[in-house]
Amino acid sequence: MLLIRLSDWLTRSLMVLGAVWAFALCFLILADIVCRAIGTPLSGTKELVANSVVIIVFMQVGYAIRSGSMLRATFVVDMLPPAVQRLLFILCLAAGAGIFFFLLHAGITPALRSLANGEFDGEGALRVPVWPARFAIIIGAGLAGLNYLILLLAEILGFRLANLEL
Known part of the structure; x- marks a missing residue:
């Protein structure tokens, strides 16, 4: 399906871009540490890092979700019957979609x-x-x-989606 392929491509691209950004940020932090050691810290490092962390997290969250690597604790759920496990999984997927769509909606006005x-x-x-x-x-x-x-739709309709990988 075109929407899934487009989402997967965008998800992978943002994850790679976020990883490259995080790697480059390591060098900025290292340079600031070295400069501080000689008495001339780099101006604005704190602000750049603070804003970059937010950007990197949100560039990579889609990949964490789609690849199935989002953190979850299933030790209690694993003790439940399979039908209940599936129902809880569907409810959690719906809640995740709702939370992130709410965040999208709530963030538009402040961003503009x-x-x-x-x-x-x-x-x-x-x-x-x-x-x-x-x-x-x-x-x-x-x-x-x-x-x-x-x-969520794949789970409800019984489709098997391959996990997103690089």
Whole structure:
């Protein structure tokens, strides 16, 4: 199905981009540590890292959901009958989709307001725009909600989806 392939491609792409971003961020943090050791810290590192962590998390959450690697504790659920396990799984998928679609809906206005007002984080030499993090939240939440919805429909209709892998 085209929607599933498009979602999978976007999910993989954002996960890889987020991983590359996290890798590059390691070098920024290392450079700041070295510069602090010689008495000249890099300005704005804290703001860049704080906003980047939010962006990276929301770039990768869709992949965690679609690949089946989202954290879950099933030690109690495993003791229940299979029919109850399936029902709980369906309810959890529906709740996950609902939560992320709610987050998408709730984040649109703040993201647009942040872009329109030119909201920045930090003071002094480096001011980091906040709107990229806010838009990453709504894009990531939308993709996460879509992936939960895909898994939910596949479970209800009895389709077997291959786990998303690189």
